[in-house]
Amino acid sequence: MAIDLTDIGIEEGQKYEGIYTTMSKDGVKNAAPIGIACKGKDKLECRLFVGTQTLKNIMDTGKYVINITFDPLYFAKSTIGNLDITEFSDDEDIAILKNAEAYIICEVTSIRKMDPIKDHVTSNGEAYIISSDALKIVKNNPCAKAINRGLFALLEFLTNYTRLDLVGKDQQDYFIGRFNENNRMIKRVSDEDTIEAMEILKKSMIEKGFDVE
Ligand SMILES: Cc1cc2nc3c(=O)[nH]c(=O)nc-3n(C[C@H](O)[C@H](O)[C@H](O)COP(=O)(O)O)c2cc1C
Incomplete structure (x- = not known):
């Protein structure tokens, strides 16, 4: 085969x-x-x-x-x-x-x-x-699938996103820095849907007034 x-x-x-x-x-x-x-x-x-x-x-x-x-x-x-x-x-x-x-x-x-x-x-x-x-x-497992780390990074950032309005400025800056870094990585390794998901988040953060790259 x-x-x-x-x-x-x-x-x-x-x-x-x-x-x-x-x-x-x-x-x-x-x-x-x-x-x-x-x-x-x-x-x-x-x-x-x-x-x-x-x-x-x-x-x-x-x-x-x-x-x-x-x-x-x-x-x-x-x-x-x-x-x-x-x-x-x-x-x-x-x-x-x-x-x-x-x-x-x-x-x-x-x-x-x-x-x-x-x-x-x-x-x-x-x-x-x-x-x-x-x-x-x-x-060995009929459902085996290779790991793409972009999805994990997206999920991790989504949890950060839900806390953006609850934390102080230093923590917000940290979350935005993590977003920028993960977005760079996701554009390199991920599928179109994960890249689009990050773009949706970016747009939402810009609308909230955050300075995203
Ligand atoms: C998820 C992940 C991906 C990695 N990808 C690479 C890679 O693509 N190329 C590379 O040279 N090292 C990569 N590394 C680092 C190596 O795994 C690391 O240097 C390791 O100690 C090399 O072991 P070795 O000397 O037994 O080959 C990666 C590490 C992790 C955790």
């Missing part, structure tokens, strides 16, 4: 978050949360910063797995360090999370160095763009 990333909610042009699992040349399994950019029904891209074990393993082996999960502990533990070996499946030749809702086996098609990144967080981050083919999608 042809690969179709929309089967797990991954749509072209949007960005998602998953736990990438890789293996070193020596067979050591590694896990880390990394963004997923969808470039077609079976095409994926990610941006990996120099210094991550994930980039080193992918450069060495040309392979990785994207695990789709909502598990907060997987995300926290694999950001700070590695996951315990017991969290990986018993396969000896591939690193996969045992409890992933779904996973995508990816094969690298190109690795290119980016121009030094000057964005809102880094002044000279060195990074590579990894382009890949999705070779296989395995669904």
Whole structure:
């Protein structure tokens, strides 16, 4: 059957978050949360910063797995360090999370160095763009869907919005700052509906007299 990333909610042009699992040349399994950019029904891209074990393993082996999960502990533990070996499946030749809702086996098609990144967080981050083919999608949960963090940011801001008229000026400024930052992120990663939802909120805040970017 042809690969179709929309089967797990991954749509072209949007960005998602998953736990990438890789293996070193020596067979050591590694896990880390990394963004997923969808470039077609079976095409994926990610941006990996120099210094991550994930980039080193992918450069060495040309392979990785994207695990789709909502598990907060997987995300926290694999950001700070590695996951315990017991969290990986018993396969000896591939690193996969045992409890992933779904996973995508990816094969690298190109690795290119980016121009030094000057964005809102880094002044000279060195990074590579990894382009890949999705070779296989395995669904352990038939309803598995990749996480898009824009929706969480929208919900978080909606709760702030309902408190805007109840708090003091400093807290209002903090909420508006969070809105501006999340709106920037949502325009980059989310679907049209989430972007429109933020525009509706922006309009409402401007009508209330708030200085929104
Ligand atoms: C939700 C989330 C998304 C992330 N996306 C990326 C990314 O796209 N590229 C990247 O290089 N690091 C990203 N990171 C940071 C890495 O996960 C982090 O540097 C991690 O420690 C790398 O682990 P490793 O050295 O085992 O590869 C992300 C972190 C989180 C929490």
